[in-house]
Amino acid sequence: MSQLPKPDTAQLRARYPDVFDRPASARLAMPAMIVAAFGVLVFGLVDLDFSPARLLSGMHQLGWITLMMLPPDPGSSLPIYLKALGETLSIALLGTTIAAVFALPVSLLAARNIIPSNLLRFPVRRFLDSIRGVDTLIWALVWINVVGLGPFAGVLAIALSDFGAFGKLFSEAIEAADKKQVEGIRASGGNALHEIRFGLMPQVLPVIAGQVLYFIESNTRSATIIGIVGAGGIGLQLAEQIRVLEWQKVSFLILMILVAVAAIDWISTKLRFAIIGQRAVA
Amino acid sequence: MTSAVSLLPPQQLEVLNDAYRKAVSRKRLRLTLATAVFVAALIVAAIGAEVNLRTLFTYFGNFISYFDRILTLEDGHRVWTDLAEWFWGWQKWLKLLGETLLISYVGTLTGAVLAFALNFFAAQNTSPGPWLRFVIRRLLEFARTVPGIVFALIFVIAFGLGPMAGVLAIAIHSTGALGKLFSEIVENADMKPVEGVRSTGASWLSCMRFAVLPQVSAGYASYALLRFEINVREASVMGFVGAGGIGQELVVAIRKFYYSDVSAILVTIIVTVFVIDICTGWLRARLFGKDARS
Numbered sequence: 001m002s003q004l005p006k007p008d009t010a011q012l013r014a015r016y017p018d019v020f021d022r023p024a025s026a027r028l029a030m031p032a033m034i035v036a037a038f039g040v041l042v043f044g045l046v047d048l049d050f051s052p053a054r055l056l057s058g059m060h061q062l063g064w065i066t067l068m069m070l071p072p073d074p075g076s077s078l079p080i081y082l083k084a085l086g087e088t089l090s091i092a093l094l095g096t097t098i099a100a101v102f103a104l105p106v107s108l109l110a111a112r113n114i115i116p117s118n119l120l121r122f123p124v125r126r127f128l129d130s131i132r133g134v135d136t137l138i139w140a141l142v143w144i145n146v147v148g149l150g151p152f153a154g155v156l157a158i159a160l161s162d163f164g165a166f167g168k169l170f171s172e173a174i175e176a177a178d179k180k181q182v183e184g185i186r187a188s189g190g191n192a193l194h195e196i197r198f199g200l201m202p203q204v205l206p207v208i209a210g211q212v213l214y215f216i217e218s219n220t221r222s223a224t225i226i227g228i229v230g231a232g233g234i235g236l237q238l239a240e241q242i243r244v245l246e247w248q249k250v251s252f253l254i255l256m257i258l259v260a261v262a263a264i265d266w267i268s269t270k271l272r273f274a275i276i277g278q279r280a281v282a
Numbered sequence: 283m284t285s286a287v288s289l290l291p292p293q294q295l296e297v298l299n300d301a302y303r304k305a306v307s308r309k310r311l312r313l314t315l316a317t318a319v320f321v322a323a324l325i326v327a328a329i330g331a332e333v334n335l336r337t338l339f340t341y342f343g344n345f346i347s348y349f350d351r352i353l354t355l356e357d358g359h360r361v362w363t364d365l366a367e368w369f370w371g372w373q374k375w376l377k378l379l380g381e382t383l384l385i386s387y388v389g390t391l392t393g394a395v396l397a398f399a400l401n402f403f404a405a406q407n408t409s410p411g412p413w414l415r416f417v418i419r420r421l422l423e424f425a426r427t428v429p430g431i432v433f434a435l436i437f438v439i440a441f442g443l444g445p446m447a448g449v450l451a452i453a454i455h456s457t458g459a460l461g462k463l464f465s466e467i468v469e470n471a472d473m474k475p476v477e478g479v480r481s482t483g484a485s486w487l488s489c490m491r492f493a494v495l496p497q498v499s500a501g502y503a504s505y506a507l508l509r510f511e512i513n514v515r516e517a518s519v520m521g522f523v524g525a526g527g528i529g530q531e532l533v534v535a536i537r538k539f540y541y542s543d544v545s546a547i548l549v550t551i552i553v554t555v556f557v558i559d560i561c562t563g564w565l566r567a568r569l570f571g572k573d574a575r576s
Contacts, residue, residue: 065440087330146348232332
C-alpha cells in the first residue's frame with residue numbers, strides 16, 4: 001500500500017489563515033451563545049417553579065389520566081358531539097370566507113405596486129399587524145361581550161383575526177405579481193380598475209384561493225379551541241368534559257378532532273391541487 | 283381613427299369565435315357550479331353556526347363602543363391623557379409579561395431539542411427503519427394536531443395550576459410542529475456527504491453528526507426562532523386556562539369589565555409581540571441572510 005506524503009501543515013496554515021486561525025471572537029461566539037441560551041433556560045426553569053418532584057408527581061398523574069382515557073367512549077352524548085363538530089366546521093368555513101372577502105380590498109391598499117405612497121400604506125400595514133398581534137382567543141372574548149355566548153362570536157373572532165393575516169398574505173401575493181400584464185392592460189387603454197381586474201386578479205386569485213383553503217384547514221384547529229372561552233363548537237364540550245374529569249369522553253372528543261382535521265386536510269389538499277396544479281404546490 | 287389592426291375574413295373569424303365561446307362557456311359553467319356548491323356550503327354553515335345578522339347589526343355598535351370604552355379611564359378621560367393611571371399596574375403586568383416570555387422561551391427550546399432528537403427518525407432519507415419512521419411521524423402528527431391549549435387544560439389538572447403546565451403544553455405542541463419542519467429540511471439535504479462519511483465506515487450517528495447536521499443546522503435555528511415568535515402569542519393566552527402568563531390577568535379584566543385595564547394589557551401584549559417579531563427577524567437576517575424567512 002502506497003503511503004501518502006505527509007501534508008505540510010505549516011505551509012497550509014500560512015496559505016489559509018481564515019480556516020486555521022479564526023479570530024477568538026468568531027471561535028467563542030458559538031459556545032457563548034449556547035451557554036447564554038442554556039443559562040436563560042435554567043433561570044426560566046427556576047423562575048417558573050419547575051422541580052423534579054412536581055414533574056414526577058405530574059407525570060404519575062398524567063399516566064393515570066391516560067389510563068382512564070382508554071377506551072375512548074362518547075357515552076350517550078354522541079349526537080351532541082357530532083352537532084358540536086358540525087358547528088366547529090361551520091365556524092371555520094364561515095369565518096375564513098368572511099375574512100377573505102373583507103381582506104381582499106384592504107390588501108390592495110397595503111400592496112406596494114398599487115399604492116406606491118408609503119404614507120398611506122404604512123398605517124394600513126400597522127393596522128393589520130395589530131389585528132394579527134392579538135390572539136384569536138382574545139378576539140373571541142371581546143366578541144362574546146358584543147354578540148353574546150355562542151358560535152356566532154366564534155365566527156366573528158376567526159373572521160377578524162384572519163382578516164389581519166389575509167391582508168398581509170394577499171398584499172404579498174399582489175406584490176409578487178408580474179407587472180407585464182398590468183402594463184399590457186394600461187397600454188391598450190384600460191384604467192386603474194381594469195388593470196386590477198384583468199391584469200392582477202387572474203394572477204393573484206389562484207394564489208389567494210390556495211391560501212384561503214389552507215386557512216380553512218388551519219382554522220378547523222383554531223375553531224376547536226375557541227369553544228374553551230365559550231364561543232361555541234367542540235371546544236366547549238371538550239373543556240367541559242375535562243373540567244368534570246370524564247376522561248373517556250375527553251379522549252373520544254380529541255379523536256373526533258383528529259379525524260375531522262385529517263379529513264379537512266385531505267379535502268383541501270385535493271382542492272388546492274385542482275386549483276393551482278400539482279407542480280405549484282410541491 | 284383608422285384601424286391599423288388587420289382583421290381576419292369573417293367566415294374564418296366565425297369559426298374561431300365559436301371555438302373560443304365554447305371553451306369559455308365550459309369553463310364558466312364549471313366556475314358557476316363550484317360557486318353554487320360553495321355558497322350552499324356557506325348557507326349550511328351559517329345555519330350551523332347560528333349566524334344572526336340582526337344580532338350583529340343591533341350590537342355592532344357595541345363592538346365599536348367597546349373600543350371606545352376600553353380607551354376611557356374611569357374618570358371619563360381618554361386613556362392617553364394619563365399614562366400613569368392607564369398603566370397603573372405596570373409592575374405586576376411587566377412581571378407577568380416576563381413570565382409569558384419565559385414560558386415561550388423554555389417551551390420553544392424544550393420543543394426544539396425534542397424535535398431535534400426525533401426528526402432524523404422521521405425523515406425519509408435518514409430514518410433507520412420504516413416502522414420507526416411511521417411511529418415517530420404519527421406521534422409528531424398527534425402533538426401537532428391537538429391544540430396547545432387543550433394540552434394545557436389537561437396538564438393543569440395533572441401538574442397543578444401555574445406556568446409549568448403552560449411550558450409543557452407549548453413544548454409538546456412545538457415538538458410536533460418543529461419535528462415536521464425539521465424532518466422536511468433533512469429530506470431536502472444533499473445525500474452525497476452522507477455517502478462520503480458512510481464510506482469511511484462511520485456509524486449512523488456519525489453520519490448524522492458530520493454529514494447531515496452541518497447542512498441543516500441553519501434551517502433548524504431559523505424555524506426555531508420563527509416558532510418562538512408564534513409561541514409568544516400562544517403563551518399570552520395560556521393564562522385563560524390557568525397555565526400561567528399574562529392571559530390570566532387579561533381574562534379577568536375582560537370578564538369583570540375593567541375596561542382601561544383591557545386596553546393597557548392588550549397594548550403591552552401587542553408591543554411585546556412587535557418587538558419580538560422585529561428582534562427575531564433581525565436575528566434571522568443576520569444569522570442566515572435575507573431569504574431565511576421563506
